Amino acid sequence: LGTTQEQFIGHRLLADLGFEDIAVTKRCRDGGIDVRGTLGTHEQGLIITTGDFSPRARAEAAWANAVPVALMNGEQLVALLADKQIGIVRNSHDIFELTRGDNLMDEPERLGR
Numbered sequence: 001l002g003t004t005q006e007q008f009i010g011h012r013l014l015a016d017l018g019f020e021d022i023a024v025t026k027r028c029r030d031g032g033i034d035v036r037g038t039l040g041t042h043e044q045g046l047i048i049t050t051g052d053f054s055p056r057a058r059a060e061a062a063w064a065n066a067v068p069v070a071l072m073n074g075e076q077l078v079a080l081l082a083d084k085q086i087g088i089v090r091n092s093h094d095i096f097e098l099t100r101g102d103n104l105m106d107e108p109e110r111l112g113r
Helices: 003-016 055-061 074-084 104-110
Strands: 020-024 035-038 045-048 069-072
Touching: 003 020, 003 035, 003 074, 045 055, 055 069, 069 074
Parallel strands: 045 069
Antiparallel strands: 020 035
């Protein structure tokens, strides 16, 4: 995705989750973008990555005496985007299988082999 598409998807996702005052940054040094917003009067954090979190990041997010921080990894992000139909188009395709019935063994004779 291009930066503009990433920004739109990030903004749209937070808006669909109920966030307000959403701001999107330019691409950061780590190659990603930051999307920030507020969620009513709740004091909490939400960190989203397209990859996964290290054990240390998970431990820091779970500190008991800190502001709650929810973590969303790439698999969870894709599932949420699909559920909300944001930036994802669902395609279905037919799957064909060969069978051994219905005179299949007669085919070489009909082809003159």
